[in-house]
Amino acid sequence: MPVNMIVCCKQVPDPEAPPAVFKVVNNQMTLPPDVKPVIGQYEEFALEAALKIKDTAGGKITALSLGNNFVRDVIKKALAVGGDELILMEDEAFEEGDSWSTANALAMAIKKIGEYDIIFCGRQSSDWDAGQVGLGIAEILGIPAVTLARKVEVTDGKAKVERVIPDGYQVVEVTLPALIIVTSGIGALRYPTLKGIMAAGKKQPVIWKPADIGLEPSQVGAAGRRSKLDKLFQPVKEAKCEIIEGETPAEAGANLAVRLKEAKLL
Amino acid sequence: MAENKGILVCGELANGKLASITTELLGCGRKLADDLKEDLSCLLASDAVGGASKEAIAFGADKFYSVEHPTFKEYQADSYMQAVEKLVKEISPRAILIGQTSLGRDLAPRLAFRLGTSLTTDCLDLSIDPATKLLIQKRPVYGGNAQAIFTSELMPQVVTVRTKAMSPLERDDSRKGEVMPTKIDIDTSKVRTKILETVKEEAVGIKLEDAPVIVCGGRGVGGPEPFQTTLKALADLLHGAVGSSRPPADNGWVPEAAHIGLTGKIVAPDIYIAIAVSGASQHTAGCSGSKHIIAINKDPEANIFREAEFGVVGKYEEVVPAFTNKLKELLAG
Numbered sequence: 001m002p003v004n005m006i007v008c009c010k011q012v013p014d015p016e017a018p019p020a021v022f023k024v025v026n027n028q029m030t031l032p033p034d035v036k037p038v039i040g041q042y043e044e045f046a047l048e049a050a051l052k053i054k055d056t057a058g059g060k061i062t063a064l065s066l067g068n069n070f071v072r073d074v075i076k077k078a079l080a081v082g083g084d085e086l087i088l089m090e091d092e093a094f095e096e097g098d099s100w101s102t103a104n105a106l107a108m109a110i111k112k113i114g115e116y117d118i119i120f121c122g123r124q125s126s127d128w129d130a131g132q133v134g135l136g137i138a139e140i141l142g143i144p145a146v147t148l149a150r151k152v153e154v155t156d157g158k159a160k161v162e163r164v165i166p167d168g169y170q171v172v173e174v175t176l177p178a179l180i181i182v183t184s185g186i187g188a189l190r191y192p193t194l195k196g197i198m199a200a201g202k203k204q205p206v207i208w209k210p211a212d213i214g215l216e217p218s219q220v221g222a223a224g225r226r227s228k229l230d231k232l233f234q235p236v237k238e239a240k241c242e243i244i245e246g247e248t249p250a251e252a253g254a255n256l257a258v259r260l261k262e263a264k265l266l
Numbered sequence: 267m268a269e270n271k272g273i274l275v276c277g278e279l280a281n282g283k284l285a286s287i288t289t290e291l292l293g294c295g296r297k298l299a300d301d302l303k304e305d306l307s308c309l310l311a312s313d314a315v316g317g318a319s320k321e322a323i324a325f326g327a328d329k330f331y332s333v334e335h336p337t338f339k340e341y342q343a344d345s346y347m348q349a350v351e352k353l354v355k356e357i358s359p360r361a362i363l364i365g366q367t368s369l370g371r372d373l374a375p376r377l378a379f380r381l382g383t384s385l386t387t388d389c390l391d392l393s394i395d396p397a398t399k400l401l402i403q404k405r406p407v408y409g410g411n412a413q414a415i416f417t418s419e420l421m422p423q424v425v426t427v428r429t430k431a432m433s434p435l436e437r438d439d440s441r442k443g444e445v446m447p448t449k450i451d452i453d454t455s456k457v458r459t460k461i462l463e464t465v466k467e468e469a470v471g472i473k474l475e476d477a478p479v480i481v482c483g484g485r486g487v488g489g490p491e492p493f494q495t496t497l498k499a500l501a502d503l504l505h506g507a508v509g510s511s512r513p514p515a516d517n518g519w520v521p522e523a524a525h526i527g528l529t530g531k532i533v534a535p536d537i538y539i540a541i542a543v544s545g546a547s548q549h550t551a552g553c554s555g556s557k558h559i560i561a562i563n564k565d566p567e568a569n570i571f572r573e574a575e576f577g578v579v580g581k582y583e584e585v586v587p588a589f590t591n592k593l594k595e596l597l598a599g
Binding site for chain 2: 160260
């Protein structure tokens with residue numbers, strides 16, 4: 001039975017960029033232009049979870065993203081790897097939202113899409129790391145949600161999910177439609193094929209503005225926030241690492257042992 | 267609706283006793299409640315609450331609410347939420363503190379959205395603004411590359427708190443508190459998920475969270491084998507445990523249970539030895555509470571040297587065996 005899937009993706013600054021390039025200026029994170037945007041790492045896992053189901057059961061994948069100034073080549077990766085449709089909620093009014101305004105707008109868009117069996121989200125965005133939006137969407141839509149999935153199988157209108165817990169995993173069964181939040185064990189997102197890249201190049205994303213999902217600009221993004229960001233800052237950290245030397249790496253290793261004993265760490 | 271007052275801690279049990287995160291939440295909650303001159307309550311939903319009421323009071327709670335039901339043997343959101351939602355509506359707390367744990371990550375966003383309020387996850391610090399009485403919520407963002415302060419005027423203010431970020435009070439069994447009667451029925455027909463199986467995957471030996479010494483390997487270790495040999499030999503010598511940053515877990519070199527970091531385990535051992543770990547903020551978020559961090563990395567510019575107290579620049583394949591041998595000699599002598 002083909003499965004109708006929606007995957008929520010976010011465009012974020014590359015979280016793997018070296019820590020030193022992250023600079024807060026006037027309460028805003030500023031990054032040098034050579035730090036390229038990417039699809040968040042957990043949303044990539046969510047895409048892979050959907051693609052694995054499409055591989056076996058077949059179905060349709062709609063990628064959904066909210067933001068502004070999307071870099072087309074970056075966000076179209078969702079199509080290039082095997083997504084069927086891309087909907088961009090793209091507007092200045094969507095900027096600077098919190099978990100609430102983001103989840104609400106995504107839920108409204110999903111209502112407009114209408115038909116779905118599974119909504120996939122990543123466990124947390126790679127910039128704000130809040131980990132709320134997926135569960136928020138499920139609450140607003142009134143559907144069940146399973147978090148921290150590392151394997152998903154669909155049979156007979158139900159999903160069987162391996163859910164990661166601190167010392168192992170659970171196998172959880174949920175009736176569809178449901179929202180499933182994906183974590184890293186699912187496997188890395190596949191590379192796009194040349195054919196996929198070509199097809200994605202020709203496809204135009206659907207663009208939705210707040211009015212298209214029945215919301216006023218005052219209900220989305222910064223204006224729709226429930227929590228207030230009072231301050232963004234970087235605590236000053238004093239690096240004071242004592243580097244232990246030696247003629248060879250092995251000697252340095254032995255010297256480290258001696259130094260730790262001197263410092264009474266052992 | 268009644269005025270929102272007091273602090274509510276959502277407690278958890280570990281092996282039949284109050285989980286350490288719950289004692290940490292009570293320690294933090296006690297200070298907040300004292301600053302507000304209000305009560306600190308603790309809720310526990312479990313299949314068997316046992317002696318946890320006495321423990322919760324000894325660690326700072328004024329009031330203890332327990333909900334016992336067989337369905338709470340294993341956490342499931344749809345049953346657990348019923349208990350928390352009903353109690354919150356009954357007692358109208360000003361703030362709800364939940365652990366940033368497996369349970370808290372799953373529960374807190376559902377609860378906040380259900381109650382129509384806001385949530386700040388993974389807080390490192392909480393305090394009361396004396397002017398507004400609002401909770402000042404500090405949390406890391408951008409994978410730990412920055413921190414943010416949030417407030418919300420919506421009640422109740424819900425937060426999750428990172429494990430090991432707060433200190434518990436000294437246990438005081440002479441503290442007085444009240445065990446409150448609770449009558450909450452759980453409608454099991456509303457539980458939309460079913461746990462078919464629970465599988466333990468933890469490696470044998472000392473648990474990472476309890477180990478006084480952790481030897482952690484990163485992407486630079488290069489494969490699964492050194493975790494079993496070079497790193498394990500060092501950990502065994504120091505009666506420690508072996509952990510990893512995210513890439514080795516993602517690559518399947520070690521089980522996910524070994525993953526230390528923002529989305530893995532948060533640890534705070536006495537000694538943390540980071541081997542071929544670059545030290546991305548997402549990783550150091552999980553180990554920065556360690557008393558002493560020691561780094562071995564061939565890249566002198568690696569970020570881990572900004573976190574470490576002692577370091578060696580060199581290939582770990584050469585440094586670590588010599589380090590282990592010398593330690594063995596010194597410990598024997």
